Amino acid sequence: MTTNEPVIEVTDLRRVYDGGYEAVRGVSFEVGRGELFALLGTNGAGKTSTVELIEGLARPASGRVRVLGHDPYTERAAVRPHIGLMLQEGGFPSELTVSETVRMWAGCTTGARPEGEALSLVGLTRRAGVRVKQLSGGEKRRLDLALALLGRPEVLFLDEPTTGLDAEGRQETWELVRELRATGTTVLLTTHYLEEAEGLADRLAILHAGQIAVSGTPAEVTASQPSRISFELPAGYFPGDLPPLDSLGVTGHEIVGRVLRLHTNELQRAATGLLTWAERTGVELRGLDVRSGSLEEAFLRIARDVSEQDARMARAVQGGTAPKNTARPDKEHVA
Numbered sequence: 001m002t003t004n005e006p007v008i009e010v011t012d013l014r015r016v017y018d019g020g021y022e023a024v025r026g027v028s029f030e031v032g033r034g035e036l037f038a039l040l041g042t043n044g045a046g047k048t049s050t051v052e053l054i055e056g057l058a059r060p061a062s063g064r065v066r067v068l069g070h071d072p073y074t075e076r077a078a079v080r081p082h083i084g085l086m087l088q089e090g091g092f093p094s095e096l097t098v099s100e101t102v103r104m105w106a107g108c109t110t111g112a113r114p115e116g117e118a119l120s121l122v123g124l125t126r127r128a129g130v131r132v133k134q135l136s137g138g139e140k141r142r143l144d145l146a147l148a149l150l151g152r153p154e155v156l157f158l159d160e161p162t163t164g165l166d167a168e169g170r171q172e173t174w175e176l177v178r179e180l181r182a183t184g185t186t187v188l189l190t191t192h193y194l195e196e197a198e199g200l201a202d203r204l205a206i207l208h209a210g211q212i213a214v215s216g217t218p219a220e221v222t223a224s225q226p227s228r229i230s231f232e233l234p235a236g237y238f239p240g241d242l243p244p245l246d247s248l249g250v251t252g253h254e255i256v257g258r259v260l261r262l263h264t265n266e267l268q269r270a271a272t273g274l275l276t277w278a279e280r281t282g283v284e285l286r287g288l289d290v291r292s293g294s295l296e297e298a299f300l301r302i303a304r305d306v307s308e309q310d311a312r313m314a315r316a317v318q319g320g321t322a323p324k325n326t327a328r329p330d331k332e333h334v335a
């Protein structure tokens with residue numbers, strides 16, 4: 001039930017924390033009505049910093065955000081009644097019961113769902129009388145979600161909604177999110193679970209150091225990744241004994257111990273060439289593993305870039321040549 005009408009528009013967004021650290025560095029994307037857009041990224045990539053700007057919780061250093069056609073920071077009153085927020089840390093009074101918490105929240109929400117409906121949506125009906133401090137981490141996440149859904153929002157922001165949930169709870173939340181999306185709710189999701197993004201998102205973006213490294217539908221992002229073939233080099237053989245790698249359509253390779261890993265955009269050609277060579281030579285390729293590009297591969301490739309950059313940065317800092325505003329600070333100031 002998606003349309004092209006953008007409900008969220010983000011253009012060249014930047015966020016700079018006190019102290020000058022630029023956590024969001026020119027992020028742009030759009031989310032259409034009824035679409036589910038997922039933001040992925042390593043720890044500290046800038047997901048929460050970005051989403052907070054879109055939620056109107058902070059003012060961008062520069063760039064433009066529109067939610068339902070309004071600036072969520074300066075026109076908060078126009079946007080707030082139509083959005084539901086599930087933040088990473090809900091922070092409810094711990095002495096209240098689940099039921100009291102929902103009623104308190106409903107008191108501040110226009111057109112709130114009845115308490116029973118909100119609790120049943122997230123499977124907390126039987127915990128209504130329990131104090132918040134006695135809930136498990138996963139149950140607190142469900143309560144967060146119930147509160148985000150209270151006002152039947154047109155736009156739902158879910159910041160790591162299934163962190164702390166067990167496998168069953170995660171499946172139930174995914175089912176609920178699918179139902180909401182099917183009825184036209186627009187969803188912006190941040191998550192660390194790749195299968196969550198792959199299974200739920202219409203489109204996704206992987207953030208890296210405050211910028212979008214790759215974006216598209218899950219299928220497009222996956223297809224943009226090279227496939228991989230790995231195996232143990234047979235005893236007494238070296239990479240130079242294989243057919244020339246470029247003749248197999250191999251674009252890159254690495255060797256770790258005796259394991260050779262080949263990257264290719266032509267999986268069938270590379271696998272056929274390699275297996276034909278092994279057959280002709282009479283060797284066994286032990287541990288042979290052939291896999292198409294995946295979202296995980298895209299994520300790991302970006303994460304590897306991050307670690308390499310961090311290592312370069314550490315060396316530059318030791319040598320006194322680190323560029324300004326690129327070292328990641330500890331979280332201490334709110335912009």
Ligand SMILES: Nc1ncnc2c1ncn2[C@@H]1O[C@H](COP(=O)(O)OP(=O)(O)OP(=O)(O)O)[C@@H](O)[C@H]1O
Pocket residue numbers: 017018021023041042043044045046047048049050328329330331332333334335
């Ligand atoms: N209040 C703050 N003051 C200074 N720096 C901050 C602040 N909040 C976040 N940062 C820094 O900004 C960068 C991005 O943080 P952010 O929380 O947006 O990342 P994230 O992608 O949501 O990470 P995670 O997956 O760990 O939640 C990090 O380097 C973080 O240390």
